[in-house]
Amino acid sequence: MADYGAYILMDNGNPFVTPYSTPFCLYNRSEVASNTNGSAAIDIPVDPSYPAIAFCRVSGPSQAVYLGVRRNGSVISASASTPAGYTGSKTFTLTVYVFAVFPQPLPKWGIAFWDASGRVVLTNESRVLTDLVTVGTPGAGGINLDVTLSGSYGLC
Structure with a gap:
C-alpha cells in the first residue's frame, strides 16, 4: 500500500x-429520438486525451435496431437505425452513456x-x-449471439 x-x-x-x-466515470449522457425513417445519430465531444468508452441503450416501441459507435479524435459518434424492410414501429430513443x-x-x-x-x-x-456483464465467450467474436437479458442494459 x-x-x-x-x-x-x-x-x-x-x-x-x-x-x-x-x-471510468460518467462523462456525458445524451439522448436523441429517432426520425420518421427509424434512424438517429448524435455526436458527443470528448477531450482527445481522455480514455473513453460509450454504451448505447435503445428504448421505445421499435424491437429491431442496429447500433454503431465510433471515436474519431475528439468526437464520439453514435447511430442507430431500424433494418431495411422492417415493418414494425420505427420510433425509438437512443441514449448514449460516455464513461471516461x-x-x-x-x-x-x-x-x-x-x-x-x-x-x-x-x-x-x-x-x-x-x-459489467460479458455476453458470449471472450475471443469467440460477437456474431450470432442469441441472448436475452431481463432488465435494462447498455451495449458496448
Whole structure:
C-alpha cells in the first residue's frame, strides 16, 4: 500500500485502491429520438486525451435496431437505425452513456480522492462504471449471439 490513498472493497468483492486505480466515470449522457425513417445519430465531444468508452441503450416501441459507435479524435459518434424492410414501429430513443477517465470536479462538500499527480479522480458525486456483464465467450467474436437479458442494459 502507498503512503496515502484509500482501499475500498466494492460490492462485487473487487478492490479499488487509490492512487493506483483511476475509475471510468460518467462523462456525458445524451439522448436523441429517432426520425420518421427509424434512424438517429448524435455526436458527443470528448477531450482527445481522455480514455473513453460509450454504451448505447435503445428504448421505445421499435424491437429491431442496429447500433454503431465510433471515436474519431475528439468526437464520439453514435447511430442507430431500424433494418431495411422492417415493418414494425420505427420510433425509438437512443441514449448514449460516455464513461471516461477525466479529472473530477471538486464537490462543495463530501469526500474526494486525488491521484499521485494531484488530480481529483473520485468523489462522492462520481458515477463510476460498474456491473459489467460479458455476453458470449471472450475471443469467440460477437456474431450470432442469441441472448436475452431481463432488465435494462447498455451495449458496448
